[in-house]
Amino acid sequence: xxxxxxxxNVNALNSGFHGAAWRAGVSDPAAFLDIKHFLEIARxxxxxxxxxxxxxxxxxITGLPRLRPYQALEPTVVLSAMAVVxxxxxxxxxxxxxxxxxxxxxxxxxSLDHASHGRAGWNVVTTAEAAAARNFGYRDQVPHHDRYLxxxxxxxxxxxxxxxxEDGAFVGDKQSGLFIDTDLVRPIDFQDxxxxxxxxxxxxxxxxxxxxxxxxxxxxxxxxxxxxxxxAIFSIAQTIEESVEFATDxxxxxxxxxxxxxxxxxxxxxxxxxxxxxxxxxxxxELWGLFPxxxxxxxxxxxxxIDATRLELDRQLPDDIxxxxxxxxxxxxxxxxxxxxxxxxxxxxxxxxxxxxxxRFLAGTPQVIADEIEAWFVAGAAxxxxxxxxxxxxxxxxxxxxxxxxxxxxxxxxxxYSGRTLRDHFGLAIxxxxxKAPPAEAIQNT
Numbered sequence: 001x002x003x004x005x006x007x008x009n010v011n012a013l014n015s016g017f018h019g020a021a022w023r024a025g026v027s028d029p030a031a032f033l034d035i036k037h038f039l040e041i042a043r044x045x046x047x048x049x050x051x052x053x054x055x056x057x058x059x060x061i062t063g064l065p066r067l068r069p070y071q072a073l074e075p076t077v078v079l080s081a082m083a084v085v086x087x088x089x090x091x092x093x094x095x096x097x098x099x100x101x102x103x104x105x106x107x108x109x110x111s112l113d114h115a116s117h118g119r120a121g122w123n124v125v126t127t128a129e130a131a132a133a134r135n136f137g138y139r140d141q142v143p144h145h146d147r148y149l150x151x152x153x154x155x156x157x158x159x160x161x162x163x164x165x166e167d168g169a170f171v172g173d174k175q176s177g178l179f180i181d182t183d184l185v186r187p188i189d190f191q192d193x194x195x196x197x198x199x200x201x202x203x204x205x206x207x208x209x210x211x212x213x214x215x216x217x218x219x220x221x222x223x224x225x226x227x228x229x230x231x232a233i234f235s236i237a238q239t240i241e242e243s244v245e246f247a248t249d250x251x252x253x254x255x256x257x258x259x260x261x262x263x264x265x266x267x268x269x270x271x272x273x274x275x276x277x278x279x280x281x282x283x284x285x286e287l288w289g290l291f292p293x294x295x296x297x298x299x300x301x302x303x304x305x306i307d308a309t310r311l312e313l314d315r316q317l318p319d320d321i322x323x324x325x326x327x328x329x330x331x332x333x334x335x336x337x338x339x340x341x342x343x344x345x346x347x348x349x350x351x352x353x354x355x356x357x358x359x360r361f362l363a364g365t366p367q368v369i370a371d372e373i374e375a376w377f378v379a380g381a382a383x384x385x386x387x388x389x390x391x392x393x394x395x396x397x398x399x400x401x402x403x404x405x406x407x408x409x410x411x412x413x414x415x416x417y418s419g420r421t422l423r424d425h426f427g428l429a430i431x432x433x434x435x436k437a438p439p440a441e442a443i444q445n446t
Contacts, residue, residue, distance in 0.1 A: 007384025017388035020290035048400035052090030090422035102157035118207030118421035148221035164200030209430035227253030243381035268359035370406035
């Protein structure tokens with residue numbers, strides 16, 4: 001049996017995860033628009049033999065733009081630039097199934113995959129923000145369950161398009177003059193209540209079969225979508241027990257769909273690292289001193305869709321707060337669970353979550369960080385982590401230089417890459433082609 005290996009991605013969240021990251025002395029406030037900033041993140045992560053760089057995306061100005069940066073640059077554009085300055089690290093882009101069309105996404109992600117020689121992945125999201133809906137002609141957000149029904153259809157279309165070229169379809173034979181064997185390139189003729197797509201795609205199959213499919217929803221609908229299609233899952237968990245429950249549930253659902261092969265569970269983890277406990281405390285105090293906690297209260301109010309005046313910094317959340325029916329179920333549920341479980345005041349909750357929402361925030365020395373990662377890994381609570389350093393790229397450099405060597409010494413993390421594709425890094429097999437619909441006529445030369 002092959003020994004389990006820890007997987008690490010870095011989430012390239014503009015200036016960093018902490019709410020005050022952009023104001024830190026080592027930060028550039030304009031970094032969220034600077035391609036050089038993101039390229040440096042990719043180089044550092046590859047130096048640390050990370051599996052991938054991941055880029056989140058929401059097609060709207062979101063969060064608290066008056067007080068902190070947001071994800072402004074389109075992910076596939078940035079990741080394509082990263083592909084040029086790196087050789088091996090994976091490149092994972094977020095793209096919404098609610099506010100895109102399947103053909104464009106299939107083409108865009110597979111283009112990134114070919115440009116990087118098989119290093120791409122697609123993070124499938126449905127996008128919960130109502131403001132985003134209004135950017136795409138919707139008066140209101142599409143209901144939660146309907147978004148996931150569309151996402152299921154969307155994903156099936158994309159996979160069919162990625163499989164629309166048989167192996168050997170590209171010939172490029174100068175002697176015979178045959179460029180593409182069109183008998184091996186066929187339409188998909190997909191049609192249901194959500195999508196009507198003829199196909200085929202304009203690109204041959206990926207060097208890694210097709211780009212790795214990742215999913216990040218934690219609701220019941222999100223878990224079911226992940227169990228059907230995802231090969232890796234970006235999850236949220238504050239405790240080992242929560243993460244074990246999540247992983248167990250996903251694999252139970254996957255078995256019900258007759259899924260075979262691994263599904264990697266990769267919780268989000270934000271880190272703040274200091275060489276000593278005193279330095280950790282000093283760095284924390286510096287960042288919190290730059291962070292307007294009342295602004296974080298406003299963000300909590302948006303998450304739960306309540307009036308911000310109902311939240312007081314030094315009181316627990318009101319008892320009647322619930323997960324919004326058509327909001328972001330994943331982050332709302334994780335944030336509310338953390339508050340209820342430990343009876344946290346709004347201020348304590350904000351600090352527990354690094355001034356953000358949902359994900360675990362861990363401050364400590366390199367040894368503390370490495371030991372916590374090992375504990376989750378050994379317990380089966382995580383196959384790895386989607387890392388979100390407090391400040392980028394500064395916090396990532398510290399992790400690579402001081403935590404990665406400890407993980408290697410523990411024998412759970414690679415010392416060098418053993419393959420070149422994202423599937424190689426994740427230990428995933430090249431996927432079999434999807435079962436085909438009744439044969440359609442091959443495309444004609446026109």
